[in-house]
Amino acid sequence: MNRLALCVAATASATALAAGPAATADPSPGKHAESGRHHAAPKVASEPTRLARAILNTKGITYAKAHVGGTDKASLPRQNLVDVSNEHRAKTSPWGHKKGARVALDKRMLNGILKLNTKYHYKIEISELVGGRHSRTSKHYAGRAVDVAWINGRHVGKRADHRGLMKACRSLGATLVLGPGDKDHDTHVHCQW
Structure with missing residues (x-):
């Protein structure tokens, strides 16, 4: 790998780590993107x-x-x-x-x-x-x-x-x-x- 590619890869990794997991992947269903907290699905009445x-x-x-x-x-x-x-x-x-x-x-x-x-x-x-x-x-x-x-x-x-x-x-x-x-x-x- 050349030095330019290595610098770009390192910068991208550092940015992703600093931003946290919500920035690197789509939040899972039921998960709030900003806080990472799970939201329960509404309870279905019996x-x-x-x-x-x-x-x-x-x-x-x-x-x-x-x-x-x-x-x-x-x-x-x-x-x-x-x-x-x-x-x-x-x-x-x-x-x-x-x-x-x-x-x-x-x-x-x-x-x-x-x-x-x-x-x-x-x-x-x-x-x-x-x-x-x-x-x-x-x-x-x-x-x-x-x-x-x-x-x-x-x-x-x-x-x-x-x-x-x-x-x-x-x-x-x-x-x-x-x-x-x-x-x-x-x-x-x-x-x-």
Whole structure:
């Protein structure tokens, strides 16, 4: 190599070293060129989180403001959905068989709730998700059941279209559907996945 080529090569190497690694190569994806720090890719929301957010943003779905068996705002159905929409688990009530437990909401149930409105056009009020008091083996405590107390502005048991809603739940994959005429279900429809 001649002296001129050696000088040019040495100068280029010295310049690259002084400038740092960002100047010698393209920064890798997710890496900030100036600082060399990594930026995490945005976290993709889970399916239950996305569904909970969609339900909360649906005008035809409302929520009971109190439990039948006690007072606990942290376990009301709307708060259960808010918790899941923020990547947390839903909270059970401080009474009943699973006192104050944290429960994941099943995506099949959440999808069913959403579709009752968006596909079947029911306006519903959810009375319970994981909160309230249920039987020891209730799927509410597993995040797989919803209770609906109001349908299209009418209370279940008082001329609400509970049979139509029950049929819609079955069509959406619910494996157990109970309502007026079933023991302890005269005032609400229970849909379970």
